[in-house]
Amino acid sequence: IKKEKMKKWYVYGKKADFQELGEKLSLDPVLVRILRNRDLTTEEEMRNFLEGEEIPSPLFLPDSIRFLNRLERAMKEGEKVRIVGDYDVDGVCASTILAKALSLFFSKEQLSVVIPHRILDGYGINEQIIEEAKAEGISLLITCDNGISAFSAMEKAKSYGMDVLLTDHHDLRRDEDGKKRIPEAFAVVNPKREGSKYPNEEICGAMVCYLLMKMLLEKRQKGLDLLEELACFAGIATVCDVMPLQKENRVIVKYCLTHLQKTQNIGMQALLKQCHILPEQEISSYTLGFQIGPCINAGGRLESAMLALSLFLEEDEGKAEEKAAHLLVLNEERKEMTKKGVDEAKALAEQEGDVPLLFLVLPDLHESLAGIVAGRIREAYYRPCFILTNGEDGSCKASGRSIPGYPMAERLEEQKELLLRFGGHPMAAGFSVARENVSMLKKALLQNAKLQAEDLEEKVWIDVVLPFSYLKEDFVRSLSRLEPFGRGNEKPAFAQKNVLLKDYKIVGKNKNAIKLYLEDEQGIRVEGVLFEDGEKFLNKKSSRNRFNLLYYPKIQVYNNIKQLQVVVSEYFWKED
Numbered sequence: 417i418k419k420e421k422m423k424k425w426y427v428y429g430k431k432a433d434f435q436e437l438g439e440k441l442s443l444d445p446v447l448v449r450i451l452r453n454r455d456l457t458t459e460e461e462m463r464n465f466l467e468g469e470e471i472p473s474p475l476f477l478p479d480s481i482r483f484l485n486r487l488e489r490a491m492k493e494g495e496k497v498r499i500v501g502d503y504d505v506d507g508v509c510a511s512t513i514l515a516k517a518l519s520l521f522f523s524k525e526q527l528s529v530v531i532p533h534r535i536l537d538g539y540g541i542n543e544q545i546i547e548e549a550k551a552e553g554i555s556l557l558i559t560c561d562n563g564i565s566a567f568s569a570m571e572k573a574k575s576y577g578m579d580v581l582l583t584d585h586h587d588l589r590r591d592e593d594g595k596k597r598i599p600e601a602f603a604v605v606n607p608k609r610e611g612s613k614y615p616n617e618e619i620c621g622a623m624v625c626y627l628l629m630k631m632l633l634e635k636r637q638k639g640l641d642l643l644e645e646l647a648c649f650a651g652i653a654t655v656c657d658v659m660p661l662q663k664e665n666r667v668i669v670k671y672c673l674t675h676l677q678k679t680q681n682i683g684m685q686a687l688l689k690q691c692h693i694l695p696e697q698e699i700s701s702y703t704l705g706f707q708i709g710p711c712i713n714a715g716g717r718l719e720s721a722m723l724a725l726s727l728f729l730e731e732d733e734g735k736a737e738e739k740a741a742h743l744l745v746l747n748e749e750r751k752e753m754t755k756k757g758v759d760e761a762k763a764l765a766e767q768e769g770d771v772p773l774l775f776l777v778l779p780d781l782h783e784s785l786a787g788i789v790a791g792r793i794r795e796a797y798y799r800p801c802f803i804l805t806n807g808e809d810g811s812c813k814a815s816g817r818s819i820p821g822y823p824m825a826e827r828l829e830e831q832k833e834l835l836l837r838f839g840g841h842p843m844a845a846g847f848s849v850a851r852e853n854v855s856m857l858k859k860a861l862l863q864n865a866k867l868q869a870e871d872l873e874e875k876v877w878i879d880v881v882l883p884f885s886y887l888k889e890d891f892v893r894s895l896s897r898l899e900p901f902g903r904g905n906e907k908p909a910f911a912q913k914n915v916l917l918k919d920y921k922i923v924g925k926n927k928n929a930i931k932l933y934l935e936d937e938q939g940i941r942v943e944g945v946l947f948e949d950g951e952k953f954l955n956k957k958s959s960r961n962r963f964n965l966l967y968y969p970k971i972q973v974y975n976n977i978k979q980l981q982v983v984v985s986e987y988f989w990k991e992d
Contacts, residue, residue: 503716561621622653660904
C-alpha cells in the first residue's frame with residue numbers, strides 16, 4: 417500500500433435557484449449553495465437549519481411510556497435501581513445524565529451506577545453484572561449506550577425476576593430471516609427499532625437518555641433547572657460519538673457550545689479549567705471532540721471509566737480539581753502510547769499488498785487504543801482498518817474504523833461463526849476472535865470486502881470555487897451561521913485555481929506550520945496558513961510556485977487589528 421495516495425477533487429453540482437433562496441432567507445447565495453450541498457432542498461429546510469429545529473418529543477421513542485411507568489413504579493415502591501453504562505464518552509455522558517436526574521427521586525442507598533471495565537469485563541451489560549446486581553438486591557436495571565446485543569444477560573435478568581430498562585442506539589442484530597432481534601427486556605428504547613416513530617435514527621446513547629430524563633422531569637415538574645446541564649452532556653456525546661450534525665443533533669450541540677462554560681456541574685467546571693478552556697473563550701465542536709472528549713475517554717482507556725463519571729457526580733470543588741487533573745495526566749500518557757501504536761501499525765500496513773482493507777495485528781498494543789489507531793490508519797491509507805490486540809484469555813480483540821461503502825458491522829455479521837462476539841455501526845465496530853481463527857477471519861474479510869476501486873479513492877468535495885475577491889469581512893463572518901461543523905455538516909471547502917506562492921515562512925516550535933503569501937490570477941493577495949511539516953512541504957514543492965488549493969477563510973484579530981487569513985486544508989502543485 418502506498419502512503420501518499422492522490423485524492424480526487426470534485427465540485428458539488430447540486431442545483432437550486434441560489435439567488436432567489438438567498439433573497440428569501442436574507443442569505444448570501446454562496447451560503448445557500450453550501451446548504452444545498454448538505455442535502456437541504458427547500459426554503460423551509462434551510463430556515464429550520466439556520467434557526468434551529470424543534471427537538472422531537474421523547475414520546476416518539478419506542479417503549480418510552482413503558483420506560484417511564486416502570487421507573488415511576490420503582491420510585492413509589494422504593495426499589496433499588498442500578499444504571500449500567502459504557503466506558504466511552506457517550507456511555508459516561510449517558511450514565512451521568514441518568515444518575516443526575518434519577519438522584520432527585522432515589523436515595524444514595526437506592527441508586528447505583530456501574531460502568532464495566534474495558535479489559536476485565538468487556539463491552540456492555542453481561543451475566544456477571546446481573547449476578548452482582550441480584551446479590552445486592554437490585555430489582556431494576558437501566559442500561560445506557562449498550563444492551564441491544566446482550567441476549568443472554570437479559571435472559572438471566574428475567575430468570576431472576578429482575579426488570580431491565582434497555583436504552584441504546586446501536587444497530588440491532590438480525591435473525592436468520594433478516595428480521596431485527598430485540599432482547600427480552602421490560603422496555604427497549606432504541607430509535608433503530610422496527611416500527612420506531614422517532615424521526616431520526618442517528619442519535620447517540622446520551623441523547624436517548626436526555627430525551628427520557630427530559631420527559632421524566634417535565635412530567636414530575638421537578639429538577640427542570642437541571643435540564644441545561646444534562647443537554648450539555650448530550651451535546652458532548654453527540655460530537656464524540658460522531659453523530660451527523662443535522663436536525664436535533666445540531667440543535668443540542670449548538671446549545672452545548674453556548675452553555676457549557678456556564679455549566680453548574682462542578683466536575684465539568686474543573687475539567688474545563690484543566691484543559692485551559694476559559695469562560696470567555698469561544699468554543700467549537702473541535703473543543704468537544706479533541707479536547708474534552710479525549711480526557712473523558714482516557715479514564716476508561718487506561719484505568720476505569722468510573723473516574724470520569726465520579727468527576728461529573730462530584731460535589732466538592734477540591735476533589736473535582738484532583739480528579740480532573742488525573743484525567744489530564746492519563747490523556748497525556750494515552751497520547752504517547754497512541755503515537756507508538758500508530759507508528760507500528762504504519763510499518764505493518766506498508767508490508768501489505770494492494771488490499772481493500774487493512775487487518776493488522778499489534779499484540780502488545782493496549783487494547784483500549786485499538787480504535788484510535790484504526791482511525792489514524794484509515795485516514796492515512798483510506799482503507800477500512802481493523803487493529804487486533806491480544807486479549808487475556810487466548811483470544812484477540814479488535815477495533816475497526818471504516819470508510820463509506822464498507823458497512824463494518826454488517827460485514828462482521830457475515831462472519832459471525834468465526835467470531836466470539838461482535839457489534840457496532842457501519843463506520844466503527846469491534847469483535848473478539850479465538851487466536852486460531854485470526855488468519856481464517858482475515859482471509860474471509862478480504863475476500864468478502866465487496867469494495868470497488870472507486871470506493872478506495874478518497875474523494876474531496878468542494879463546495880464552491882471561490883475567488884479571493886469574494887472574501888469580504890461580512891461574508892467571512894456570515895459563515896459562522898452554518899456552525900457547528902462536524903460529520904454531516906462539514907466545514908465548507910472553497911477552492912481556488914492556479915494560485916501563485918509569492919513567499920512563505922516555516923513557523924512553529926516544531927516547524928509544523930507554514931505562513932503563505934498568496935496571489936490569485938486577478939492579482940488579489942491574501943495571507944494563508946498551512947499546518948504541515950515544513951520539510952515535507954518543501955520536498956513536495958521543489959521548484960514549483962503555483963498550486964490549486966482548498967481553503968477556509970477567517971478573520972484574525974491581533975492587537976485590535978483585523979486581518980483576513982485563509983487556512984489551507986489541501987493543495988496540489990501545478991507543473992510549470
